[in-house]
Amino acid sequence: MTNALSDEDVPLSQRKPSATSKVLATGKKRKSVTVKSETSVAHDDDHAPLKKKRATATAVAQTKAQSSGKEIKTEEKSAKSSASVKASPSPSKASGKSTKLNGNSKPTTEPDSDSDSDDKPLAKRKMKKADSKTEGEETSTQEKEEEEEEEFYKWWEAESNDHSVKWTTLVHNGVLFPPPYEPLPSHVKLKYNGMPVALPLEAEEVAGFFGAMLETEHAKNKVFQSNFFNDFKEILKQCGGSQLKIEKLEHCDFTDIFNYYEEKRAQKKAMTTAEKKKIKEEKDKLEEKYKVCFLDGRKELVGNFRIEPPGLFRGRGSHPKTGKLKERVMPEQVTINIGPNTPIPQPPDGHEWAEVKNDNTVSWLATWKENINGAQKYVFLAANSSLKGMSDYKKFEKARELKNHIARIRKDYTKELKDELMANRQRATAMYLIDVLALRAGGEKGEDEADTVGCCSLRYEHVAFKPPNTVVFDFLGKDSIRYYQEVKVDQQVYKNLKLFKKAPKKFGDQLFDRLDPPTLNRHLQNYMPGLTAKVFRTYNASKTMQDQLDKIENKGTVNEKYVAYNAANRTVAILCNHQRTVSKAHEQSVGKIEDKILEIKMQRYRLKLMMAQLDPEMKKSDPEYFQPDAELDDATIDRLIDQIVQREKDKVTKKFQKENEKRAAENGELLPESELKTRMKVVEELEAEYMKQRKTGKVDIKNGMTVEKLQAQIEKLTERIVNTTLQKKDKEDNSTVALTTSKINYIDPRLTVMFSKKYDVPIEKLFSKTLREKFKWAIESADANWKF
């Protein structure tokens, strides 16, 4: 049960401990503690939060009484800060750069004075239009970039306007539905107790979903199996059943179905490039009309215009619903959002849309509700669109704005770590964790979701203590990615966490029982409008990147600088705990590198033997140098020799075959088998040499070989060993770290642009094509001196 703490010695790499047992064990308890809310008042000395109380009462009890004075203070503060924020607008201007960029940071229209805009705000629309026109003219000096550039500026400027209106005109072609189900050929059937079963098509499709996944980890997961099977039986029942009564998954044999889909896969793979190209062209043609839309008259790419196909839900971690049937989405479930007085995309023949809206306060083109969790799915514009770009830009500007407040915020929460009011103390502690460890906010989760947590939802079992001030965090975060860190924390934070864990709290209880994200975020708003927990992650990630980049010396080759950039990127990825599963091939490829290193060492040792034979005195004066490397035990050497010889033989054989094929094609005579034998002799000689060395410890020395030459060769090999070893280390260090997530979401792209320009590393090396498109705004606005 208490696995959370017991497996602290498990290497990071094998994260994702099956949390199944945990879910079961704690589910109920979790619920009982989750009440929260009342804290919103901040000054509830009388706290007395009903249920929550239970667990926490004791801990809290003593402290609250005197706290009222404090609370008042807090209120004052918040009032003050919000006022001051308004007074001192746009602290973001900083950059000095790009004059066009600043200016924004609008008048902080009270929280949501704009919520009014729900009803198609005609007036606003016009204003916006006008605005962008004029500004557009100002900047139009550099026309060369034509429409692209124009677009660029447009969204830039729009930014300073009403942010609740996303568009004034919107034209698009709706969504693309997945193709209908293709029935299995009649000879491919599910077998039940060895007997082929005739299934209604609807049920066959579902069986096929499972059959195709037979060899995946999912299909071996009990929860997945049972969820699938229940839904499968239900569908089967609904569409009339089958002659054979299907009752147990164990009696179902999906192998034929699996093989059928494997076969199809193989066929697809085996297609010639020409065939593939043709298929792709057809596909592109089909998709073409859905790929673009027109937003305020500008062409923009649509992101996910395809309706998600049916299948089995692949929940991450131990998701209670994993394996359930994700149903086919019908047009009747899809709502379209489009400009008024705009042609409405035609639903598929014989079908209708659920609804057609003209809501210009949202950015989605279509939406539907998914049947597993009842979650809303959307079709949005692509990442390189103006809408996404604008909000990305705003996100980073918001994070930069935090620079101006962070000192005060840190000072405050450091002080509040000792606040007598438990709620404040918890809040301060949480802020510390969010700020220093870059934890997520950690909202409440339901029973029917995977048991994962963030800061506010941390529980008793997720922290352990090592005096004097080390806290061991071990929990599953977003996507059930394990967060395991032993961190030295502020002494007071250490004390607090211990306090929050104190009896009567027990396994399953929340550490921060008087805090939740809304409460925390409300508090943060006092410092800066729009400040929420997630802003800290963005801020700290970008700040870290800036600091890391600043450390890089501007020298060496492009490649070296690129490596340094990646190292900086990696620091950020580690901060944010961005991981990836080690690829299947990883172990193998590390093994290969290891063998490579060993082979070089063997080679080197061989050269040393030669040297010793040529000049025995040398060995006497430095016997250690002539020792074989420790890893090179007899068994390893034998294995390596085998490997090398085999590899060489393969090479010779292959080459021989190839030549013959060529000759056959040119109708020349084939090389005789004897030729192959002759060639093979070389390899055999090589083998013999190795064997001789193994048996006698002596090696043959080529004519004209000198100690000096050997020395030079040995040096080269040693260098290769060092390099390859580094390469291996890099590979291993990288194997579990995902760099891309932070690059895409957290690191202000202008930092990368700055690096590119300042260090003369082509941006193409740092940003892939899609990222260059997504971050066009950054590429065009930052220079070598840009600072986060």
Add this chain to the structure above:
DNA sequence: TCCAACACTTAGTATGCGGATT
């Protein structure tokens, strides 16, 4: 006042492709 619904960002994984390697 509260919570569920909604909107949008953030996240890891599956897959296909293209370039390096042999």
Add this chain to the structure above:
DNA sequence: AATCCGCATACTAAGTGTTGGA
């Protein structure tokens, strides 16, 4: 040419945070 390998992209699940209605 074949295979291997890593990267880019597609995909969609899983978060955060806001809002509107009971």
